[in-house]
Amino acid sequence: MEDNFLTIDNECSGVYREKGSKFIAYAFPCGDVAAFEERLVLLKKEHPKARHHCYAYILDPSNQQYRYNDDGEPTGSAGLPIYNQLKSMQLKKIAVVVIRYFGGKKLGVPGLINAYREATQDALSQAKIVEKYVEDLFEISFRFDQTGLVMRVINAAGIRVLENGFHESPYLIFAVRQSLSRDVKVRMYALLLSRNVSDITGDEMIPGFKFEKSGVVNA
CATH class of the missing domain: 3.30.70.240 (Alpha-Beta Plaits)
Structure with a gap:
């Protein structure tokens, strides 16, 4: 059994804009559901006018505790792209919430997938990635x-x-x-x-x- 994993050592954020919509991604270390839900509540209070608060998390090194959520966006267009970024970078004990302010123009599913992926990538590019055991x-x-x-x-x-x-x-x-x-x-x-x-x-x-x-x- 592997006993090492990659995670981030700091909270970070990123932004992506497309056709008037603004996507703000928040990435942070996280190891349990209660802590994540508490942080999600705070982010919703900070962004009460946002249309969507989509997210994904992987809370343990063995990938047993994970979840992604589209929060009203078309199925598979928001939470899954966020989750796939975490998987592709092999990050564990981490959560990402991407908040969308709607700009008045629909992006379509391909456009949404790209937007949520890009916002997540921008946030993670600011992170310090560390190995833990x-x-x-x-x-x-x-x-x-x-x-x-x-x-x-x-x-x-x-x-x-x-x-x-x-x-x-x-x-x-x-x-x-x-x-x-x-x-x-x-x-x-x-x-x-x-x-x-x-x-x-x-x-x-x-x-x-x-x-x-x-x-x-x-x-």
Whole structure:
């Protein structure tokens, strides 16, 4: 399973004009439906005289949460062209809303497809595209005398530590790219048990040491 994806790092906008109609595209990072709907409501309030508020989004790296909407335009002439731009650029966790002010002349379906596509392209051309990763979250606890070995693996793998502290024993909460999760766990167990990596299953019991998955980031 791929654990990397492309998205945008900033909100951006673009404009396309055709036969008096004005198409304003807003692109923004987005990871859940509630956040998108909240933003859509705000855009409608900002543009109360607009005729259409068409959109498309892809909210997860696996393309399971997606939607496109024509908002009264002919079927397939607005939301789908926006969505196809996101697909062609392989962007995830993103939404685009294109607002149309009607100029008095009909564009026909081909003209609408081109207009919504061009407005979306103009917005995305302003975006900073970045690569992100789906990460597993782990919490580990360990004895003081195990600290050096634990940190050797953490530092060597360049792991993103989110929290560290002390309850009954030292603990760390960290995020690691999904494709590297098992390797990190196995290497840590191998060091603590003084065994070869190839001999580790990850199910071994280590006194004073606990390694637990607590969640997923960017799924």
